[in-house]
Every structure is written in structure tokens, then in C-alpha cells.
Amino acid sequence: MKKDLTKGNVFRNIITLALPIITSSFLQFAYNFTDMIWVGKLGSDAVAAVGTSAFFLQLCWAISSVFILGTGISVSQEIGAKNNPLAEKISREAFTGIGLIVAIMLVLIQIFPDYLIGFFNLNDPIVEGFAISYLRVAAIGLFFSHAVFLFTSISNSRGDSKTPMKVTMIGVVVNIILDPIFIFVFKFSVIGAAIATVISQILSFGLFYRKSVVHFFGASKFKISFDEIGRITRLGIPSSIQRIVFTVIGIIMARIVAQWGSDAIAAQKIGLQIESMTFMITGGLMGALLSFTGQNYGAKEYKRVNEGYQTAIKIAITFGILMGTLFYIFPEFFVRWFVTEEETVAIGASYLRVIGLSQVFMTVEMVTTGIINGLGKTKIPASINITMTVIRVPMALYLSQEHLFGINGVWMAIAISTVLRAICLSIAYHTVKRKMILSTSI
Template structure:
């Protein structure tokens, strides 16, 4: 039997058991990560819808940094898992080291850009209220400094998941959430720091989680200090695999900026409603993202080991889980829309606008779950360009469709919500077609699995 040093073997044993053993801790970790953001918005919501609008707008640009960084967040997951499947631990560490070095360069460069060009960035939205601009500035300024900890933790999580160990990320994300829960009300209200307090609470929590994670896993993931240097060994492979997904996410974020610009015509209440709706959907998003990440690692290891039937069986089980999750969360969003919005804000207009958004999101939850899990499996095969092309093209149509439905069809801001729902459905449809095309093309083994 081959040995996988410091890694969990996903190429043997019952398929469903292996998927659940890996995905449940990942989902827990993703849920904890989302909980940090939700907690922030709950407390910031007590400062008013204008503060939520400012913070929500600034997070779009933090997501843009994450989109650039995903070149190495995604490719490290794909290539490390495949190297582990091939039983090449040294190669896996080389991918991990190069990912860290490249990620740090991206974070530094993008952080400087966000700090220097803030006025031009936020000025694009032409906000009428100074409180919205001030909230955006304070939150973006501090959070761009803390990016090294949040994205660093995500990279460590991806590498750990690819090695089949999802328990460590769950532990460290949980520690971060508890710290954030304690610090948020103290910094925001007791110290009177407002939006800056939310940023500091999150930043400190992320720093502690990152430091603990790195201390525990450094040698396992990256090797000894003598193996480090300024030379990039595997960078071309990492970029080749990760670039399509990164471009997809960059375009997705740019589309999000354009959508926010359209929504801004209906004022800060509409922007706040969208940001709260996005935070609520993030609960589903992060849970299914955990399953998607697990399927990337599971598929990558089994593809590296040439156990193709396990990949097909894994797809079947993953679809059942994702459909169940999509139905449950969809029903919650659709039937408890106003109640959920009321947790975050008290302004009636924001609640009503957000309730309409949640109803559309509720209908779209099943499609989103199918789309994300299928993306993880296809990425695990190393064919990242397929999800990238499909997700990008079906996301770009949101802008003209939203403008058309909102303005030409007279649907107002509801037209924007419908455009988002339609694009999610189309992504799920075309990705499913791509999965069956690729499995017929690549996976032809008839090996029997347990």
C-alpha cells in the first residue's frame, strides 16, 4: 500500500463516507468564516442602513483582491491534491511554497492600490450621503491591511483540505469566530469605534486564527526553512491551472460592482438590502463551497490515482447533498424573508426591498448549489477553463439583463434581483452539460469501487 505522508487518503474506502468525513469539517469551517461576516453586519446594522451600505460596498473591492489571489488559492488545491494522489509529497510542498510567495506579492500590491486610490474607487458610486462614504473608507482602509491574515488562512485551508485534513481549518476558524463575537460589541459600542471597531475585531480574530494555523502546519505543508528561497519552481503550473478561475472571479467582482452601481439609483436602502441579502445567502454559499472544496480534493486525488469510477460515484452523492441543502435554505429564504432581514436592520424600507431579494435568492438556491459542486468536481479534474468560461459568460449577462429588466421593463430594483436569479440557473445548466461531456471524454475506467 502506498504511503501518503501527513495526508489523508481519499482514494480508498466507501465513497460517501470519505466525502462526508472531508466535507463536514470543511462546511463547518466555511460556516464559521461566514459567521464572522454575518456577525459584523448584525452589529454594523445597529449603526443604521447607511453604515451597512458603506461597509457592504467596500467589501466588493476586498473580494476583488480575493479574486486575484484565487489564482493560487484554487491552483494550490488542485495541484496539491493531485500530487498527493500520485504519492509525491515533495512536489505538493513545492506547489504550496510557490503559492504562498505569489499570494503575498498580490496582497501587498492590491493593498497599496486600495489605500492610494480610495477616492476614485468609492467615487464611482456617486453616493449622496457622506456617512456612507465615511463608513466605506474606514472599513476598506483597515481591512485591506488585514488581508494578509484572511487570505493566508484561506490558502492554508485549501492546502489542508487537499491533503484530506479538514478538521484543522474548522478548529482555527471556530477560534476566530469566538474572538470576533467577543470583540465586535466591545470595539463598536463600548469603545465607540463604530465601523472601525468591526474591522479591528475581524482583523484581530483573523490574525490569531492564521498564526495558530501556521504554527501547527508550517513544516507539514511547506517543509523546512532551508527549502525556501526567492526562486519559483512550480509557478507556471500554478498560474496555468488557477488563471481561468481567477479571471472568472475578477469578472464576477467587476460585474458585482456594475450591479451595485445600477442598484445605487434606488438609494442606500437598496444597497444595504442587497448586502444583507448577500450575507444571508453566504451561509448557503459557504456551506456548499465547503462541499465543492471537498469534491475538488476528492476528485483531484482520485484523478491522480486514476480511480475514475470513484469520481462518478462522488458526483452522484454530492448532487444529493447539494440538492437537499438548496431546497432547505431556499424555503427558509422564501418564507421568512422579512423576519431574516429584520435581524440586521430596523428601517422598514430596507426590510421590504431586501425581502423581495431574498425571495428570488430562495428560488435560486438549488441552482447555486448544483453550480458550485459541479465547478469543484470539474476543477478537481484540472479542467478549470470550463467552469471559468461558463460562469464568466453567464455572470456577465447580469449587467445588460438587470438594466433591461429594471429600466426598460419598468420592474425597478426587482429587475436586478431577477437578473441575478436567471444567471445562476443558466450557470447550473451549462456546467451540468460540461460535467457529462468531460466524464465521457476523460473518465473511462471500469474499476469497481466500494
């Protein structure tokens, strides 16, 4: 199943593709939101433990994204060029690659969880114990969740974002139902949240595989080959390195935050969870624009590429202003969804106020990254995002000194780097546009 994005109204194409992706993101947020509420009932220690473990799960996703993004770009361009057999071959090779790389990561997590969690120097045996247990169990679902990410990327690239939405809906509902059962009825505590997640991931994978495997991989017998793996990794590596660096910097930033105690760690995790409303919804728009750009660039419809960007950026800016305003005016309201400890609420509210000022820049950054990646120039946004993410650490160390801004200095470093990324990426896109779009459409 595929949809031709090279014809028809540009706004309608982008919105039609983006809405199911955004709906999937809302559903994922609903799960994360519910999951954090249930974990939050166990206290700030449990929230801190899950938040600490999540950094390493995100690192695994960052590594495997080399196949996910590279496949999405390649498949969309081949679909635009009417070369479906090659699109199927690319999808098969990416699936094999995901399986191999996840197997390595799973082994490492099961053998060395103490060393991973120990990096944070939490100095709290209860939080460390929770974190290690959660990480070990949650890692079991890595292959299934990453395969679903790959299937979603392929489906979106083919112009079908409804199937991922339906699969996500089922997985989220199952997860929401199982969370309180495993956490409180079976009294598995934070491990119960991990078990519920793994079960829903396995279910989502099974549904997606059964429904779409023939469309994605072709009807012929599955053969392991790596003829196109170089192309996939060449496109995916820059973005994967970006995600790895972003996650590693996130781990380092979390270690800086840890000096203010488990309340601060929990507050940051909650703040990130709330901020993900902006990230996930804009990510849907970004994914739609990437697929739209890939198909139209592959079909040499260059004017539609730029028109798609202009459409998406207007939507992104409007949404970014809205979310930033809400975060700045009502931060305590959002944080109290998860916890009631006043210290955690105060720190989480300060995070949202500072980050709220940069939300519109984050939406611009993400949408602009989507169109540049869709053009196949993945090294450009990766280089900019890596550079502007790395500078968070020295900025945070300096601004968080007690005679300056304390923990708010960490939040300021994150916001400043987001603003710089948006500015640099906007300049980069207009440079790329002159070289790749305007010059070729004359």
C-alpha cells in the same frame, strides 16, 4: 498530515472531509452574521458603507485566488500520486506569490480609496466616509486572511479539513468578542468592526502557520523559487478571472442598485449575507469534492471520481431545495435579524424571494464546478461562469426599468444567470466525463 481519499467508502470520505469545511463555513457565517448585526445597530448607512467596501476586498480575494485554487488542485493531485515533496514545493511557491500580490493590492487601496468608493456615486458624504475608513483599515489584514485561505486549501487537499475548522473557530470567537468592544465601548463605529476583523485574521494566521508550516512546506530551509508557479497559475487563472469578473459585475450591479438609495444598497448587502448560508455550506461540499476528485484522479481511480459527484450532487440538491423554500416563505424574518427600517426590510425580502427560486441551481452549479476543477479543467467552468455572469448587467438594466420590474428586475437577472450557469455546467461535466473518466476507465 494527510488523509488518503483514494480508498474507503466514497460517501464517508466526502462527508468526513466536507463536515469540518461546512462547520468552518457555519462559523464564518456566525461571524459575518454577528458582525452585520452589530454594524446594523449603527443604521442602514453603516451597513451600506461596509457592503460597498466589501466589494473591493472581494476583488482582492478574487485576484489572489489564482494561487489558492491552483495550489489546491496541484497539491491534491500530487498527494494522490504519492509525490509529497512536489506538493510541498508547490505550497512554498504559492505562499510567496500570495505575499507579493497582496503587497501590491494593499498599496493601491491605501493610496486610492477615494477613487474606489467614488465609483459608486453614492452621493452621501456620511456613507462614503464610513466606506473609505473601513476599506483602509480592513485592507491591513489582507495578507493574513489570504494566507489562511491558502493554508485551508492546502490542508483540505491533503485530506485534513479539521485543522482549518479549529483555526476558524478560534478566529471567529475572538472576532465576535472584539466586535462590540471596538464598535461601541471604544466608540470606533464601523472602523471598530474592521479592527476586530484584522486582529482575528492575524491570530488565525499565527495559529495556522505555527501548527502546519512544516507539513505544508517541508522541514528543509525555506527557499524562494518559482519552478512550479506556471503550473499553479495555469490552473488558477481561469477561476481567478472568473472571480474577478464576478466581483466587477457585482460592483456594477451594486451601482445599478444604488439608484434606489442607501436602503437598497443595505438590503442587497443583507440579502447577500443571508444567501451566504447556502453558498458557504455548499462551498464546503464543493471543496471536499475538489480534493476528493484531485486525489482520485491523480491515483487513476476514475470510477470513484464519478461516484463522488453523484453522491455530492444529491446532497446539494436536497439542501438547495430546503434553503430556497425558507428564503421564499420567510424573507422578512431573515432580514429583520439585521435591520428594522421598513424600507430596507421590504427591499431585502423581495431579494430573498426572487433569489430563493434559484438556490437549488446554485448548489448544482457549485458542486459541478468543484468536480470539473478537481479534474484540472478549470477553463471550462470559468468560461461558462464568466459568460453567464456578464449577461447579468444587460438583463438587469432591461428588467429593472420602471415600467417592467423596477429593482426586482435586478434580482431576477441574478437568478436567471444562476439557472443558466447550472444547466451549462451540468452539460459540460457530462461531456468531460465521457472524455476523461469513462474512456480512461474502460
